Each structure stands twice: as C-alpha cells, then as structure tokens.
Amino acid sequence: MRYNVVIMTTMKEIAERTGVSVSTVSLVLNDRDAGRVKPEIAQRVRAEAKASGYKPNPLARSLRTSRTRIIGFVSDEIATTPYAGRLILGAQDAARAMGYMLLTVNTNGDSKLEEREIATLLQYGVDGFMYARMYDQHTTVPESLLKLPTVLLDGIDDTGRVPYIVPDEESIGYDATRHLIDAGCRRIAYIGASDRVYVADLGRRAGYRRALAEANIDYDEALDIGVTFNRPALDAVDAMFDRAHPDGIFCFNDARAWYVYQCAAKRGLTIGRDISVVGVDNHRVFAETLAPLLTTVDLPHYEMGYWGTLKLVSMIEGHAPKPEAMTPAGGRSPLPPLDASPAQIHCTLISKESVAAKG
Structure with a gap:
C-alpha cells in the first residue's frame, strides 16, 4: 500500500x-x-x-490567537425556503475570502432545538454568530447568541443590541411602481399579502403610494388589495380586475403575479401589451417560467449573507475588511457600508417582457 x-x-x-x-x-x-x-x-x-x-495551520493559529476562525450560522427555515441557498452561499463566499469556515444549523422553528444547536456551536468554539430569518421581520435574537459577536440577517432587531441587514422594502415598492409609470401605466394596482403582517408588505405598499403621489396619480383603494393563496387569492384578483380595470400591477411577490397572468388570460389580455406586471423575488419557478417572462425585483439574499459575514468578521477582529472584499462577485446589488445602521440594500429591478414598452 x-x-x-x-x-x-x-x-x-x-x-x-x-x-x-x-x-x-x-x-x-x-x-x-x-x-x-x-x-x-x-x-x-x-x-x-x-x-x-x-x-x-489553522489549529496552531487558533491556539496562538484564541480564535478558531469558525462562524456559526443559525436559521429556523433553511430547509423550507427557496431563498436560503443564496443566503448561505453569500455567507460562505465571504467567509472563505476572509479565511473563516461556516458551520450551519437549521432549527425548524423549534426553540428548544435552537438552544441545543447554539450550545453545540459554542462547544465547537465559534468566534461569532449569524442569525438568519428567511423573511424580513421583527426578531428577538436569543440571549445565548449574545455571548459572542452576532449579526442578524433579513430581520429587524428592535432592541438595538445587534447589527442587522434587510432589503430596502420601500424602495422595492417605489422602483417597481415607477417602472410601471414610466411604461405609461396610470391605473396601477398593488397586490399585497394578507396571510400575516409582513414588514416587507408595509414597506412595499408605502413605496407604491409614494411613487403614485410623485407622479400626481391619485391613490385608489379599489386598486390596493391583499390576498392569501390558491383559490381565494385568484378570486380576489379576479374581482379586482372587474372592479378597478388596472393597466399595470405591482405584486408583493412573484407567486402572486401568477394570479394576474391567470386573470389576464381569462379576459383575452396579453401581458406586456394590454397590461404590465412587476413581481418581487426573482423566484426561479415563476420569474423564469411564466410567459411572457416576468419583470421582477431581485431580493438580495446573497448580498445579505455576504455583508453579514464581513460585518461579523470586522466585529471579531476589530477592524474593517479590505475594500476589495466589499464587491462580491456573485451579487446583483451594491453592499451598504459596514457602519450603516440599519443596513439596507437597494434591490435591483430586472426588466423582462411583462411590462409594456413606452409609447
């Protein structure tokens, strides 16, 4: 041998x-x-x-510096959301670039399991934590994480104890609505979410109304609806078409844009000609398979993971990373400064075929 x-x-x-x-x-x-x-x-x-x-030699270095160069990544929905992969990939890429390793655990929303997983990561000697939420929401960070430097991803910490990063939700609503206005739309609807109160829904609706006001377009509550899923959502969008006759629609996410496509087809309307549609998520199943292709706002999961790692390492090491680290190769949106508070990412609108051309 x-x-x-x-x-x-x-x-x-x-x-x-x-x-x-x-x-x-x-x-x-x-x-x-x-x-x-x-x-x-x-x-x-x-x-x-x-x-x-x-x-x-990582072992020798950890003995010398009292650091393992290991980061703990804790999430409750890694296995159940299509966006977690991009969030983790961004965190991994930044960790690799900074000479760190990422240990990832999923808790499935079980608070007891979460505490056990955090305790295990502490036993491994992690230098700090990233606590990830899959939807922008108000979040209470577990006390056990606060023993070490911690950064919150895609969530809002109202206590001011940890830095956090979220998408700029109001700008999403503003940019999407402005895109429809620039395409000549004047009867612009917003199809929001009513299954629960989302921070994102509130921000996007505020951006929608701000864009209308700046364009001197009167807000019409008949064009502003919230829906859940499946048949009730389809029926609500169907009724809105008959009641308000929109020529442009901004949807809370790409999944809700599907109902618009269904209702337009039922009426013989052509998306991208008779009616324009913008979604949010850049969800592969919807944004890449709906015909015509859906104009959408890309949510910066990769960028949030990347920024979170840079922020955490800067807290661990006591200094900012090199400037070149602030431009990740896999992202679409520019990162905010590491000292931004709160840190918000201005998301990128991806123009495709579902919005009518000017004129």
Whole structure:
C-alpha cells in the first residue's frame, strides 16, 4: 500500500529562504504587515509563500490567537425556503475570502432545538454568530447568541443590541411602481399579502403610494388589495380586475403575479401589451417560467449573507475588511457600508417582457 505524504512548508523555512525573521514572515502572512514591514520585503515573502505552496495551520493559529476562525450560522427555515441557498452561499463566499469556515444549523422553528444547536456551536468554539430569518421581520435574537459577536440577517432587531441587514422594502415598492409609470401605466394596482403582517408588505405598499403621489396619480383603494393563496387569492384578483380595470400591477411577490397572468388570460389580455406586471423575488419557478417572462425585483439574499459575514468578521477582529472584499462577485446589488445602521440594500429591478414598452 502506498501513502501520499504531503510536506508542509513552514514559516521558518520561508524566513530562511527570504533572509528575514520568522516574526516578519508571520506579520506578512497574517496581513498585519502594513506600517511594520517594508513593502518590497512583504512582496518577497508573499511570493515565496505562494511559490512553495504554504498553507497556514489553522489549529496552531487558533491556539496562538484564541480564535478558531469558525462562524456559526443559525436559521429556523433553511430547509423550507427557496431563498436560503443564496443566503448561505453569500455567507460562505465571504467567509472563505476572509479565511473563516461556516458551520450551519437549521432549527425548524423549534426553540428548544435552537438552544441545543447554539450550545453545540459554542462547544465547537465559534468566534461569532449569524442569525438568519428567511423573511424580513421583527426578531428577538436569543440571549445565548449574545455571548459572542452576532449579526442578524433579513430581520429587524428592535432592541438595538445587534447589527442587522434587510432589503430596502420601500424602495422595492417605489422602483417597481415607477417602472410601471414610466411604461405609461396610470391605473396601477398593488397586490399585497394578507396571510400575516409582513414588514416587507408595509414597506412595499408605502413605496407604491409614494411613487403614485410623485407622479400626481391619485391613490385608489379599489386598486390596493391583499390576498392569501390558491383559490381565494385568484378570486380576489379576479374581482379586482372587474372592479378597478388596472393597466399595470405591482405584486408583493412573484407567486402572486401568477394570479394576474391567470386573470389576464381569462379576459383575452396579453401581458406586456394590454397590461404590465412587476413581481418581487426573482423566484426561479415563476420569474423564469411564466410567459411572457416576468419583470421582477431581485431580493438580495446573497448580498445579505455576504455583508453579514464581513460585518461579523470586522466585529471579531476589530477592524474593517479590505475594500476589495466589499464587491462580491456573485451579487446583483451594491453592499451598504459596514457602519450603516440599519443596513439596507437597494434591490435591483430586472426588466423582462411583462411590462409594456413606452409609447
């Protein structure tokens, strides 16, 4: 039997090859050389480390710094929402870029299970936590998380104890309605959510009304409805068509846009010509399969996960990340500053075929 033996390059060997001290090599390879090591020496050390395939020893580093470089990611709905994947991917990409590892747990909304999972993550020696909610909502962060630096994702902390990041909900409503106005629509409806009180619904409705007011379009309550799901929702949208005769519709999410497509087809109306529609979510099932393709506002789950990790690492390490880390490759919307309070992301509208062209 043959074994592959990996020979690890050490800092001492890099120091010998570059003619500097081990402490200098340590400063450079731990990105603490600014103002301490001459740039040309730092460049030489990094070049040698790269050429020799140097990899830091995480165990040795954790013993030296009392940090494991592990982040705990706690959520109650990872397994039940289509958006969790993007949120986790953003967090993982940022953690990888910062030299951290992500441990993810799902609690299924069980508070007892949540406490056990948090206790387990603490036993693993995590340096901090991200607490994720899958829908923008007012949230009470568990006390057990507050033992370490914690960031809340897609939720609002009313206590002011932890930083949080959410989509800019009012701008979503404003941008979507403004897009319909710019396309020539004047009888613009809003189809909101009535199954529960969403922070997002309140914000998007406020943005909808603000856009109407700025365009000198009178608000008509007959065009503003809230629906649930399935047949009751379809019936409510159907009645709104007959009662209010909209020429443009902004929907709380892409799923509710499906009811609009159904009602338009029933009346022989063509989406994107006779009536314009904008959704929210950029949900693959709806935004990529409805015909014509649905204009939608992309929710920044990837960006929230990415920003949350950068914010958390800055709290753990006591300094901001390098500027280049603030432009994630996988995102569509720009990140807010790390010191923003609250942190809100202005979401990107993706124009497709469901909105009529001007004129």
